[in-house]
Each structure stands twice: as C-alpha cells, then as structure tokens.
Amino acid sequence: MGDALEGTPYRAVRVLGRGGMGEVVEAEHRALRKRVVVKLVRRALAHDPRFADRLQVEARALAAVSSPHVVAVLDLGQTPSGRPYFVMERLRGTTLGEELERRGPLPVAEAIDLVRQVLAGLAAAHRVGLVHRDVKLDNVFLCAPGAAPGGARVAKVLDFGVAKVLDGAVAEAAPGAEPSPSVPAPAYPTEAGLLVGTPRTASPEQAQCQPVDARADVYAVGLLMYTLVVGHGPFAHVEDALALLRAHVVEPPAPPSRYAAQRIPAALDRAVLKALAKRPEERFESAEAFAAALGRIGAELAEEDGSGGAARMPEAEAGWGPQSRAWFEARPEGSSGAGAGGGVAAGAGEAPVDARLFAGLTLASTVVFSVLAALVLRGMGVW
Incomplete structure (x- = not known):
C-alpha cells in the first residue's frame, strides 16, 4: 500500500x-x-x-x-x-468478541472483573459528558497480560466515533487534579430520527430514536455481561434488524441462568435484568452503580470459593433437580468444611469413612464368610 x-x-x-x-x-x-x-x-x-x-x-x-x-x-x-x-x-491483545469466539462463555468471576473495567472506563467518559452509544464486544479490547503491572488483563473501551456529547456537560476533576479538557459539541450533530449505534446492542431509547443519556450505555453493558456468561445475548433468536429493534423495546429478556451452561448466581440474574430494563429510570442510575452491584456479587463468589462452605456446583450438574442438588451438596456433621466434591480423586460427593471402622468391618465379614464356607463344605461331606 x-x-x-x-x-x-x-x-x-x-x-x-x-x-x-x-x-x-x-x-x-x-x-x-x-x-x-x-x-x-x-x-x-x-x-x-x-x-x-x-x-x-x-x-x-x-x-x-x-x-x-x-x-x-x-x-x-x-x-x-x-x-x-x-x-x-x-494495544496488544484481542477484542472481547475474538476472546468469546475462541473460548466460549467466560467464567462468571472473570466476566464480572472485565465488565467492571468496562464500566470504569464508561464512568470516566460519562463524567465529561460523553455517552458512547455503541458498546459491544468488538469495541472492548482485552490487552495481553504483559501490558499491565502484575500480568493482569486490562479491558479498554474503543471507538467513540458515534459518541454523544451531552448538552451542558461540564468536565469534572478529582480534588487536587488538573481539570479535564472540555469536549466540544459536534458542529454537525446527528440528525433527529436516525438510529445511532448497532441494532444488536441498541438500547430501547436508541431503537426508538429518542434522546439518550449514560443509562443507554448501562443497557449495552447489561447485554455485554449477558453475552459473556451465556455465549449469546437475550435476543440471539432474532435475526431481522427491525424485529431486533422491536425486541429491545418490547420483548422481556430471559434471565441469563435460563441459557447458561454454568451456574449463574441469582443476584447476577437480577443485576443483568435491571441493567436491561426497558425504561431508563428502572435501570442502574449510573455505570458506577452497576459496577458496585457487580462488585458485591464478585465478592460473594470469592468468599464462597475461599471458604469452601458453599462450593460452586459443577457445570455438569447445573440442570439437576432440587433433590439431586441437595444430595450432592450435603456434608456429614463434623467434616472439615471442604465442599462436596472437593476430593475428586476419591469420588465426588462421597462421605469420609473411618479407616479403623472399615478395617474392623472387613475382618468381621471375612470371619463370617469363612465360617459359612466351612459349614457348607461339611454338609457336602467335603470337609
């Protein structure tokens, strides 16, 4: 070239x-x-x-x-x-779209971490009066581990090409920090009545070509969270663009747990559905509020994993009925606290057995079997 x-x-x-x-x-x-x-x-x-x-x-x-x-x-x-x-x-790494295509749905804890980073970036944009209006998998970049301190993977929001500059927006600055430069409104603003963004990830107000604010990005991030843990969005069954826009406006989304192959905490179901509320005033009021809710869910998951008292159910058992789940999760009194299924090599879900009791029972059964065998042989005239 x-x-x-x-x-x-x-x-x-x-x-x-x-x-x-x-x-x-x-x-x-x-x-x-x-x-x-x-x-x-x-x-x-x-x-x-x-x-x-x-x-x-x-x-x-x-x-x-x-x-x-x-x-x-x-x-x-x-x-x-x-x-x-x-x-x-x-940047070095991949988009979230490429990551999802390569790996399939991400573990809940990892997805929460990445989405909270996206929300942090959007919150910074909202503070200076910018609404992204096109948050989607391909507009989030996942930097390679070596690009961040400690080898952590950092998510960065890309492509503000259709961002909305809110009227009367004033850039905020942290105490003691230099003020951020102001964002000029475009000299040629988007014409009224035109859809801005991507139909697959448009908020209901975008789908209806209505004014938007930061809560339109909250909706898009709700779709992002849903897609990362399920593998597809709530309206994946809709292909036609006009039908898709209608779904955003009127079709209630099913909770992620209905389609996910992994366990989705009930709190995460509620948080995602709140972010996907049709009316902006029923969503999280800000990116920070959504991130805080996800942070609490992530902390609960980490506590479960660390304590072992409420171990996550294996993905293969996600569809079991209540009785099977209760049996799988049951632990004998006085056990060490390791979650059921913790000792995979010994057989998932097996209760611990006292070694001395097991040896005694084995010896007793051997003696009984020997006596019975002797009586049978004597009756047959063999002994």
Missing part, C-alpha cells in the same frame, strides 16, 4: 481495518520508532466537513477521558492531502 501518512511524523505500516467513514492503520513514529495506531478519514470523504468534524470530536472526546480503561489519544493532525487523522496508543 502507499504511505497514507506521507508528510506527517508517522509512517504507515499496515492497514488494520476499514469502515464507511475511515480507516485504521498501524504506524510508526518516524523519529521515535514507536508503534501507534492512526485513524484517518477516508480519502474520498476527506474534504467533507461533516466527517472531519466527527473525527475531531472523537479525538478530543477520548483525550478528555482520563482512565486506564479507555484507549489513549496521543496526537491529532491532518495529512498534506487534507485527510484528518488522530493517533492512539498501540
């Missing part, structure tokens, strides 16, 4: 993706030899002020958000041929 960044401080290395409005390329700073990612307006649209405005709003919006869970913007400029561009940090 030709160097789309000729005449800038950056050298294009390879194309990472193309969309209707622009393209994304991996690039290298010519002097520093540092790899970055550059987003440019498509060549054919470079001189349309609407697209240049949209790209600049996205860049300035990202620059205004200070969070380790939102991709960082490093530079903003224009090529000599007139193509506006902005520069982002180069």
